[in-house]
Amino acid sequence: MKTFQKGGIHPPENKLTAAKQTEVLPLPVSVAIPVSQHIGAPATVIVNKGDSVKTGQVIAGSKGFVSVNIHSSVSGKVNKIDSIVDTTGYKQTAVFIDVEGDEWVDSVDRSDDIITDIKLSSEEIISRCQESGIVGLGGATFPSHVKLSVPSGKRCDLLIINGVECEPYLTADHRLMLEKGKEILVGISILMKALKIKRAQVGIENNKTDAIVHLKKLAASFEGIEICPLRVKYPQGAEKQLIKALTGREVPSGRLPIDVNVVVHNAGTAFAVYEAVQKNKPLIERVVTITGKTLANPGNYLVRIGTPVSLLIEKAGGLPDDTGKIISGGPMMGKALINTDIPVVKGMSGIILFPSSESDRMPSQPCIRCAKCVSVCPLGLEPYLLMLLAQKGLFEKAEEERITDCMECGSCSYTCPAGRPLLDYIRLGKSTVIKMARERVVK
């Protein structure tokens, strides 16, 4: 079975919610919808305090090419436009809406019928993605229409669908592939049409055999879609590692997948594209896994964007007393939340509650040059060196050592026997180097 060669780790899978059917989370009393839920320019708010909005209505318009629309996920009245702490850990502008009923905009087709005929043209699909607020749902939230618009001079011959879900605990994509398999396959056909190509591969790790079998059966009636099981290894869900695993092509340092003629989209994104194109439904809800060993009732829930995380935790059995950290995203790459009022955003694939015994960090000890971090780095970097360079402020040298190639998978910190905060310092170095590079361009 295929996998990528360089580095990688095997953290315990802990997929506690793999067999839990996705449930619809009841509507909250109020939502807070941040206007910046994607990489790129934040959307501009176009509603005012006191306005009545319907579910699916645009409340913030995209600003520029690398930006998408933000829609109201509920119907009701705009209470205020204020700032709220979101998953970035900083305050961001958000639209607060008090929920009144659930009245949808008329253009959305809310029936359960699966529409397989693709009527829109390639250009129409791409612009529909931006209008409907579609972003990469794997976690990076890069606007999907940008990836679908292949720049002139570049060629694309393969679409890869990321159903790997290599992070421990998370099962949102797994459940979606099981429950909405056919919709995802139609979504993939739509993406292929937008890219004007005839071939797509779906990469799924071998710990989701039920999803592999299910999709393989369904894919027989779809042209050009191949389901590829992959050997379990973290971080296979990273774009570059997945491309390497499936095709053997290696994306060069500092380049994009399109440079090796590939475009990668998440399985969740394929489903969102299906809904946007075939049902005219904007991205206003997503599947979120709420899990944790101490949680009474972990599960997968279909949640409206903007719902406070506290509601999700309540539904899953309430906050256990010994909770040390609440992580948004996977345990490897996710980020701790500072309170439970933080709204669910497009990029939130899971909420994991860790007891303090598990979340506390090991005391940091001196590096013994065992080079375990070097052997697990999937990008062939030298994490121990990058950490030291960032710690000492030698950012020019760190740039030469390709610190910007780091995708922050955390394999180095996970594997370090001395408990050194490798990734913390590498992140610092990376952000400083990126800032330096940007200043150079301005000059």
Added chain:
Amino acid sequence: MSSTVIITVVSLSLIALICAVILYFIAQKFKVYEDPRIDQVEALLPGANCGGCGFAGCRNFAEAIVNAKEIEELNCPVGGASVILKIAEVLGKEAPVSEPKVAVLLCNGSPEHRPHTSKYTGVKDCRIAHNLYMGETDCSYGCMGLGDCVNACAFDAMYMNEETGLPVVIDDKCVACGACVKACPRNLLELRKKAKKDRKIYVACSNCDKGGPARRACKVACIGCGKCVKVCQFDAITLKNNLAYIDSFKCTFCRKCVSECPTGSILEINFPPRKPKVESRAETVSV
């Protein structure tokens, strides 16, 4: 036997002479002229190589000041005016009058004023915490208390106050090299004019949020009400981004703004007590 000695001595002397002549011309051709004053100036400098002047070290500063037409722009914060005066004597130039400065922390968010809302267990490094999130309190502008500035200080002029969780500048030791200013990811340290008896009046806040959120996050936050701007007769106070700023070069220490501030974000330090009310405030500051 004796002839061998003579031949050896003469031939070697000849070779030495020829080499000496060649070396003489080469030395003339590739001569590197260095202003002897650079060495003299370097000897006058403190030799801390702290980088406070903006150059990599004292030698680079000496080169720059010797080659500069006007020395007004160049200043050694560690040596201060006396060193610049001596350098000016060596160079035969007029010494600029530079004001001594001292580093001041523009935040007063001790736990008593600014309640903690989360707990940070990560790496004790302000830069990392700043990159990660807004901090342990609801103020995303204030001091995170992880001590990058204290670590950056090469003159032992700073320490962490365990009680307030804020760094403290020891005025007598501070040489205004600016290392702490550069180290702080939130730009909370400022080099302000050093006044008589180390007196200071400044807005101890950097919160640019509007009044409501700023006050909710911290009791002694500047809420940008502008009362101090109105009361100041010397145009020393400006209001920008919901934050008042007192220009230390214009301030005359009249202390009117201090009593006017509704939140107590303007601090007066090292002043004799004037009214019992102010005295109690000065106590809580205790620098």
